[in-house]
Each structure stands twice: as structure tokens, then as C-alpha cells.
Amino acid sequence: MTQARWLGRTAGNLDTDMSVIRRISAKPHQVQKRVFDARNTRWDDHRLVVRAELSDAAVRAIDKCGQGVSMEDIAAEAGVSKPKLYRHFGDKAGLYRAVGSRLGTMIWESAELTLQDAGSAPSVDEVFGSLIRSYVRLVAKHPAVVRFLISHKMFQYSVSGDGGAADELRSIVEILAEQFATHLRTIDADTSTVPIVVASILGSGLSATEWWLDGGAEQGVDDELFIAHLQDTTWGIVEAASRRLGVDFSRDRSISDVGFVTRR
Structure with a gap:
């Protein structure tokens, strides 16, 4: 009134x-x-709930239809009209960003559960392995969605934070990287290369993921082999940087262990 x-x-x-x-x-x-x-x-809370439901429907539609998914397909999966999709997301790009955000949330939630289940003081190698395993399983569960986001430039490493779903991956890697940096500071070692290590891990991992989805799995690289490759590559980058710094990281120690990093 x-x-x-x-x-x-x-x-x-x-x-x-x-x-x-x-x-x-x-x-x-x-x-x-x-x-x-x-x-x-x-109606803010209601709009958020509806957007989340529509984003989930879009993920399901892409899982079913792949790259050729249309707004009609997504609307049908959600049980709504196309105008309702546009009303909540503005345009296709807005909906695609929402899909990227939804997958990013899945990645973050999966990582949280993995860390909660890892035990009280797992070794750093076990933490890396568990996180990589949860990531690969999510990619294997939604390969069409990951391919879709890659094709729309929403699944790549981005310093600016515009990498879409990969932003959550970056957040997870940066949290772990800060733990490494904290240990380096305790022995007065240089930490300037930490951001380079983060970028290298993300860049190589995302590139390998794209290759794996584009045919690597069909060439015999199954989930377990891909997980092992990502874990070895991650440690290879970390160890190469540590050699240059003149330090050693003990893979079999907990990240909370004071002896996790030592000078050579």
C-alpha cells in the first residue's frame, strides 16, 4: 500500500x-x-533458494545433454519456464556463472568433508592424496559439466578470481600453501615463491584435467592412475621449489609438526 x-x-x-x-x-x-x-x-531468502534449485537443475541438464544443452533443456529439467530462468539469472552467461559457482561449491564441500575425515594428524602426503582423490571423483561424476565450463572459460586458474569453479580449487590450495609459508617463516626461509608454486600446481592440474576428460581416460589413464599422477606432479612442483630455497619438506609428517620443514 x-x-x-x-x-x-x-x-x-x-x-x-x-x-x-x-x-x-x-x-x-x-x-x-x-x-x-x-x-x-x-523475498531475498526465497530468491536464493530458487536460484540454488535452478542451478542444481542446470547441472543435471548438462550432465544429461552435454555441450549441446539449451535453455529449453534446463527449463524442462527445472520444471519452469524460460522466462523464469532469465528473471533469476539475467541471461545465459549469468546462468553459466551460476553453474560454475555451484560446481565450485561442490569442490569446496568435498574438500571440507575430506579434511574432516582425514583424522587428527595425517601426513601431508595423505592430505594431498585425499584432496586430489575427492577432486577427481567429483570431476568423474560430472565430466559433462566440467567440459561445459572449460568451453565457456569458467574452469581455469585466474589470479583475478574470475576463473569460475577453479576459484574454489585455488582457495583450497592457497590454504595449504599458507601452512607451508608459515613453516618457512619459522626458519627464516624465503616465501616469495609460494604464489608461483600455487599457480603452477593449479595450472598443471587443470590442464591435465582437460586432457583427461578429452580422451585420457579412454587411453587407459583410469581414475587411480590420474590421481597418482596429480599427486606426484604436485609434490614435484613443491620439491623443485624447496630445493631452490635450500629446504626439505617431510611428506610423511603432519603439517602441524614443527619438524615438517628443515634446512638442507
């Missing part, structure tokens, strides 16, 4: 306290702002 209609209705009521009207009318722009804000925030 607008302010004018409300005041009109109130004015017709002889029992209305005129002081209330005067107080409200004294600052009409503030009343209008409160009404506007309420109207615009009332």
Missing part, C-alpha cells in the same frame, strides 16, 4: 490520531525508503 493511499484511508477515519499522521508525514522520504527496502529484501 503506498503512503498516499494509506494517508487517504486514515484521513477518512475520524478516530485516527492525527499526531501519528503528522509524525509519519513529516519525513515521507524515510517512510518511502523503509517501504522500498522491505519490498526489496522480503
Whole structure:
């Protein structure tokens, strides 16, 4: 109900306290702002729920239809009209970004569960292996979605944070990298190469993922071999950087162990 209609209705009521009207009318722009804000925030939670449901439907549609998925396919999977998709995402690019964000959330949630299940003090090698395994299993579960995001430049390493689903991967790697950097600081070792190591791990891993999806699996590189390759490659990058710094990281120690890093 607008302010004018409300005041009109109130004015017709002889029992209305005129002081209330005067107080409200004294600052009409503030009343209008409160009404506007309420109207615009009332359904925020509902919109978020609907967007999440539509994003999940888009993931399912891409799983089924692959690269040729259309807005009609996604709308049909979601059980809604195309206009509703556009209303919530603006355009195709907006929906594609939402799909990338949804896969990124899956990657993050999978990593969280993996770390929670890893035990109280697993070795760094075990942590790496568990995280890589959870990532590969997710890629193997949604290969069409990953291919779709790769084709739309939404699954790549990006310093700016515009890499789509890969942003969550970067966050996970950076969390671990900061633990390595903390240990390096305790022995006054240089940490300037840590960002290069992060970029190298992500770049090689994402490139290998694209190769694996494009035919590597058909060439005999199954899940287990691919997991082993990513783990070896990750450690190869870390160890190459550690040699240059004149330090050693003990793969069989917990990352919380004070003896995890030593000088050569």
C-alpha cells in the first residue's frame, strides 16, 4: 500500500490520531525508503533458494545433454519456464556463472568433508592424496559439466578470481600453501615463491584435467592412475621449489609438526 493511499484511508477515519499522521508525514522520504527496502529484501531468502534449485537443475541438464544443452533443456529439467530462468539469472552467461559457482561449491564441500575425515594428524602426503582423490571423483561424476565450463572459460586458474569453479580449487590450495609459508617463516626461509608454486600446481592440474576428460581416460589413464599422477606432479612442483630455497619438506609428517620443514 503506498503512503498516499494509506494517508487517504486514515484521513477518512475520524478516530485516527492525527499526531501519528503528522509524525509519519513529516519525513515521507524515510517512510518511502523503509517501504522500498522491505519490498526489496522480503523475498531475498526465497530468491536464493530458487536460484540454488535452478542451478542444481542446470547441472543435471548438462550432465544429461552435454555441450549441446539449451535453455529449453534446463527449463524442462527445472520444471519452469524460460522466462523464469532469465528473471533469476539475467541471461545465459549469468546462468553459466551460476553453474560454475555451484560446481565450485561442490569442490569446496568435498574438500571440507575430506579434511574432516582425514583424522587428527595425517601426513601431508595423505592430505594431498585425499584432496586430489575427492577432486577427481567429483570431476568423474560430472565430466559433462566440467567440459561445459572449460568451453565457456569458467574452469581455469585466474589470479583475478574470475576463473569460475577453479576459484574454489585455488582457495583450497592457497590454504595449504599458507601452512607451508608459515613453516618457512619459522626458519627464516624465503616465501616469495609460494604464489608461483600455487599457480603452477593449479595450472598443471587443470590442464591435465582437460586432457583427461578429452580422451585420457579412454587411453587407459583410469581414475587411480590420474590421481597418482596429480599427486606426484604436485609434490614435484613443491620439491623443485624447496630445493631452490635450500629446504626439505617431510611428506610423511603432519603439517602441524614443527619438524615438517628443515634446512638442507
